[in-house]
Structure formats: C-alpha cells, structure tokens
C-alpha cells in the first residue's frame with residue numbers, strides 16, 4: 001500500500017478516460033518528453049509505463065478497484081500535512097482552581113466532580129479559534145493526563161519511593177486529532193474518545209474514556 005503510482009495523473013487523465021484518450025494523451029506527452037528530442041528519459045519511461053499499464057484491460061480493471069481508495073488516502077495525507085496545528089497551550093483545562101473561583105465555587109472539601117457540577121462546567125477543555133481557523137483543516141494537539149503503572153514496583157510495594165506506594169503515577173501526553181474544515185462552529189462541544197490510548201502496552205492508560213472540548217470563537 002505504500003508505493004502507489006498514479007498512472008492517470010502521469011498521463012494527465014481522469015480515471016474515466018477512454019482508450020482513445022489514453023492513446024492521445026500518450027502521443028502528446030511522448031512528443032514532449034522523447035529523449036531523442038531532448039526530453040527527460042526518466043519522465044519518458046514513466047509515461048510509457050503508465051500508457052502500457054492502462055491499455056492492459058485486466059490490469060486497469062484491478063487498478064481501478066482500489067484507485068479511489070488510494071486517492072482518498074493520499075488526499076487525506078495531504079490534508080493532514082497542510083492542516084493548521086492548534087498547539088496544546090491553547091487548550092484550557094476547565095477544572096482549574098482559577099476557573100472555579102471565577103465561577104464562585106468554593107473549593108474546600110468538595111469533590112472535583114461536584115465542583116464541576118456546581119460551576120456548571122460540562123466539558124474538560126476550552127479552545128478558542130479565530131474565524132479563519134473555523135474554515136481550515138485543523139489538528140488539535142490536546143494535552144491529556146494519563147496514568148502510568150509504576151515500572152519499579154508494579155503496585156506491589158507500598159514503600160516504593162518512585163510512586164509513593166500508589167502503584168501508578170500521572171504523566172502527560174499529547175493527543176492529535178484531525179478536524180476537517182467547516183465541521184466546527186462556535187459554541188460547539190466535541191467529544192474525543194481516548195480508549196485507543198489503552199494501546200498495546202497496557203501500562204499507560206487514561207482514566208477518562210472520553211474528553212469533551214468546548215469550541216468557541218476568539
């Protein structure tokens with residue numbers, strides 16, 4: 001799947017091209033790139049290979065079956081590469097002391113869950129985008145808190161100095177999420193599943209199965 005030649009693109013054709021169109025496209029390009037006329041031999045070779053390939057009915061039939069998928073994959077990769085990155089420092093964690101004080105929630109002796117309820121905060125992060133950013137493909141780099149199993153005691157030593165006997169400790173990771181252009185609007189809350197973070201090595205996990213991000217306009 002890694003190596004893919006876009007024979008249609010090489011000949012400047014649409015995937016719907018007829019045999020006649022393939023031949024015409026080949027002759028036109030062959031004139032331009034023929035090494036006898038000072039053209040680039042490598043380029044000419046490429047054109048010739050694609051031409052031969054597409055004229056082979058059986059080969060073309062098999063190729064067309066996966067062509068759309070390949071193009072989709074390539075387009076998506078291009079979009080990923082050109083997407084605007086929203087860095088992790090733009091995601092504000094809502095369960096901070098400052099936020100609770102702003103919402104006039106007293107902190108002492110109240111569980112975090114109840115504090116969030118009292119403050120009427122129904123999401124974990126806030127991010128503010130400018131209007132232009134709503135129009136582009138984005139990559140959200142969301143900082144998440146993960147728990148890691150202590151590799152020194154695996155939770156079997158109450159006197160472990162590394163994890164203070166807890167068997168696990170907190171660590172941070174950045175989760176990257178691709179957001180296609182025009183899918184967000186101000187005032188929207190999006191949910192991101194973290195279950196895939198459980199990963200192959202079960203020593204890192206997220207206590208939250210889901211994070212909620214509130215998106216607003218700057």
Ligand SMILES: [Zn+2]
Nearest residue numbers: 150153160163
């Ligand atoms: Zn430990």
